[in-house]
Amino acid sequence: MTTVVTDTPKFPCVSCHTDCCKEYTIFVNAHDVYRLSTGLNLKPESFLELIGAKDYSLGIKVEEGLVDLALKQINGACEFLEETDEIYRCTVNDFKPGVCKSYPFEMKNGNLSQMSDIMCPTDWDLTGFKEMMIPHLKKDESEWMFYDQLVKEWNLKHKGKKPLSEFLKFMLTKVKLSNEVQ
Ligand code: SF4
Ligand code: SF4
Numbered sequence: 001m002t003t004v005v006t007d008t009p010k011f012p013c014v015s016c017h018t019d020c021c022k023e024y025t026i027f028v029n030a031h032d033v034y035r036l037s038t039g040l041n042l043k044p045e046s047f048l049e050l051i052g053a054k055d056y057s058l059g060i061k062v063e064e065g066l067v068d069l070a071l072k073q074i075n076g077a078c079e080f081l082e083e084t085d086e087i088y089r090c091t092v093n094d095f096k097p098g099v100c101k102s103y104p105f106e107m108k109n110g111n112l113s114q115m116s117d118i119m120c121p122t123d124w125d126l127t128g129f130k131e132m133m134i135p136h137l138k139k140d141e142s143e144w145m146f147y148d149q150l151v152k153e154w155n156l157k158h159k160g161k162k163p164l165s166e167f168l169k170f171m172l173t174k175v176k177l178s179n180e181v182q
Helices: 030-040 098-102 126-158 164-181
Strands: 048-052 060-062 065-071 081-084 087-090 105-108 111-114
Touching: 030 098, 030 126, 030 164, 060 126, 060 164, 098 126, 105 126, 111 126, 126 164
Parallel strands: none
Antiparallel strands: 048 065, 060 065, 081 087, 105 111
16 A cells, blocks of 8 residues: 655645545435534435445335435535645535545454555554544444434335435434434
């Protein structure tokens, strides 16, 4: 793996062409959609696209089909990626999905590691990111578990007979309620 040399070695993304924001489909969960929607004052339908579910047991059953939620792409990149003079930046940094904040880190056997077999060209200094990333990765994992439960509850109750718009309302209400009790 090649190390990117930059003026700001702690944040190599600054000098990267952010292939991660172009190549990956960014799947989102209930908390991701809630933060983007409330933070940017946007309807979820305006920034989400439906992708045929990869996992039959976890997809959302709605009138539109068995689907997962992902961020829309524009010109082959995430809709929230902006380019000025070949400098790329995320325009929703404060509200970006958990998976974006996590990349390219993961927990392995209780330790922070860099994902293997990925496109990120940087050897990250893991020690410098432990304090920030470990709590984030744990929070992200619990948000995905919350989302999986919520989808199971919806599927069992409605069996694909309601539209996505109803699911989105149900999902955002669940997040709002869970935030209120915390
Ligand atoms: S995480 Fe890696 S691939 Fe993504 S922008 Fe940063 S350096 Fe580039
Ligand atoms: S939300 Fe931001 S970090 Fe995530 S893929 Fe889009 S531009 Fe990249």
